[in-house]
């Protein structure tokens with residue numbers, strides 16, 4: 445194989461690899477996303493230079509006598525090229541680091557749709573080279589269709605899924621938190637909550653590593669579970685207290701937090717927290733995010749290091765799909781002597797708008 449052929453293949457592989465990395469923007473951060481984006485277009489330029497004769501033949505109509513497969517392949521190539529140009533323009537539009545001066549096509553949604561189109565068309569484009577050469581046409585066609593469907597599904601549903609869990613959410617605090625009150629006869633409950641915020645060392649570029657755990661309420665960084673605690677405070681006119689680590693905090697990267705939590709759970713770790721005085725309360729509303737299907741280790745520290753005998757603990761969980769999972773059972777084991785009751789488990793995307801749902805559930809448990 446000629447050196448140009450090898451360079452061409454290397455550029456193609458690099459482009460596919462970069463596209464995959466680009467999809468995990470939330471883990472790699474904005475700087476890596478923008479720089480690898482530039483690398484992608486450099487590889488594309490190399491690809492176009494190497495394939496210039498074929499492109500010229502395609503554009504000058506020399507494919508007139510070509511078979512249906514060649515014509516379809518040429519059509520996909522043209523579509524891919526147009527999508528890539530538009531993707532490049534939207535990349536500049538949404539860029540914060542390298543092209544902040546580019547004020548056109550600033551739609552992140554359009555950028556994501558074009559990225560999905562490019563990812564899928566690139567798979568079909570590569571597949572068509574294979575189809576044209578192989579004799580097993582039916583098998584090749586099926587394979588290309590399946591790969592294209594998988595690429596489309598991954599690129600359409602993957603990033604939105606990641607976004608749902610990890611994107612920055614902007615909330616009007618008063619709108620999200622204030623509303624109808626609930627009468628709670630007897631001693632007011634104490635709301636104890638755990639959130640990544642306040643328990644994480646964030647980088648300066650916090651936007652690049654944010655999680656569902658992060659939202660801006662009136663421009664102030666607010667934990668999702670903290671927002672729920674604020675809703676309960678407004679609803680019940682009660683006190684709220686965060687579970688706060690005293691030692692090492694969680695890393696700012698979501699992925700690193702997931703690994704750190706996994707390690708802690710495997711080791712049954714009980715990270716130290718600031719003591720919480722619950723002696724004045726008969727009932728506690730515990731607000732926590734599900735971590736690996738259970739409570740975050742600092743919540744276990746709270747449950748095991750606090751005298752909860754005779755108290756009722758009402759559970760409000762937040763999660764990315766798992767309901768209460770095994771957290772209720774684990775809390776019952778940790779909070780010895782307490783009566784533990786599930787209230788509601790809230791899907792993370794619904795947190796900013798969950799006040800009404802929360803209200804209905806709190807009304808049911810209020811004495």
Ligand SMILES: Cc1cc2nc3c(=O)[nH]c(=O)nc-3n(C[C@H](O)[C@H](O)[C@H](O)COP(=O)(O)O)c2cc1C
Pocket residue numbers: 609638639640641656657658667668669670701702703705706732733734735736737738762763764765766767791792
């Ligand atoms: C370390 C870690 C593990 C998680 N594990 C789960 C899980 O097992 N199931 C689930 O549905 N969500 C899981 N999530 C998603 C969180 O429950 C969700 O992001 C939560 O609502 C965020 O609340 P916060 O902002 O107060 O931290 C996990 C999140 C983190 C950070």
